[in-house]
Amino acid sequence: MRYFKLKLLVLIIFSLSACSYSRNTQEKYDITKNTPQTHKSINKQPMVRDINIEPVPEWFLTSQSNTDQTLYGFGSGKTLDQATHNALADMIQRLQVTVSSTTSFSSIADNNKISQKLIQEVTTSTADITIPNYKIINQSQINQAFYIEIQIDKSQTIDDLSKLIISNINQANQLLATTYNKNSIYRLNIAHQVGKNIKVIKSSLRALVILSPTINISSYMEALNDINNELLNIKRTIQIYIDKQNSGFFYSSLEKYIQINNYLTTDNWNSANISISLKLKDYDNQLVKSQYCINTEIELQITDNLTGQLASKPYTIKSCSDKGRDSAIDNAIEIFYSQLSNATNIY
CATH class of the missing domain: 3.10.28.20 (Acetamidase/Formamidase-like domains)
Structure with a gap:
């Protein structure tokens, strides 16, 4: 009988402890209760808004x-x-x-x-x-x-x-x-x-x-x-030779401009009456607020092969992209092409 009473006492104590733990746990994690701990983290979550x-x-x-x-x-x-x-x-x-x-x-x-x-x-x-x-x-x-x-x-x-x-x-x-x-x-x-x-x-x-x-x-x-x-x-009287001694990715802008505007080109300098080259004057690339940025100045140089006359014009190209270097370069190429197309004078 004494053993039975002792066992019963242990069971009662264990039951009371379990009820207390269950009640405390519910108060801490029940999202239906208006507790400071639950709603504090929810209210601080930033709202992401779509521009659309x-x-x-x-x-x-x-x-x-x-x-x-x-x-x-x-x-x-x-x-x-x-x-x-x-x-x-x-x-x-x-x-x-x-x-x-x-x-x-x-x-x-x-x-x-x-x-x-x-x-x-x-x-x-x-x-x-x-x-x-x-x-x-x-x-x-x-x-x-x-x-x-x-x-x-x-x-x-x-x-x-x-x-x-x-x-x-x-x-x-x-x-x-x-x-x-x-x-x-x-x-x-x-x-x-x-x-x-x-x-x-x-x-x-x-x-x-x-x-x-x-x-x-x-x-x-x-x-x-x-x-x-x-x-x-x-x-038809203009034959252009593109001199790529200072080769760079901006030559693709120049070639696109020449092609779209239907100018004649030649791979033989002796057959050309105009030579065009790009000279890099300044180049800077850096990360700005997680964007890869290019800031460069190039000089378009046009030479009359018959008279030796040289005409030049500087172009400044700035491009940034959060998608990395290749994307920034692609943007810069399009910017230079747009500058060539929209310029009042080519030089």
């Missing part, structure tokens, strides 16, 4: 509708330039007009004064579009996103586009007229400038037809065709 679900301006959401004479465009992007570009694209898209046989291009389709290749280049859906003198109605930045609303007066823009086309046609013709008896370097620079005129004319013509599908553009297209032919004749 950030609040946007009310005016951006409502999106004003076009009227007969007033057109709107809305765009967003990581930079203001990107947002503006997207707003211009949105403006054109909202017009819901397709450049096809139903537009004024049908009147030039059989015009033997205009090459079919040129017509295709102007009418292609991937062509750039120029919209001059647009007004910024609203502009906001929320965290890392830019929002913009632009507006144009349709009649005024059509008039501005016509003036822009005429101005670039006249400027291109004046530049081409100065190339007679000039050296290869001069002709190369004029070819670069006229190429920029042609690009503006093409993008303006496309915008003009979208805004006014029945407008007669035959005279503009004939003038553009003449300028394009004259430019091709000048380019």
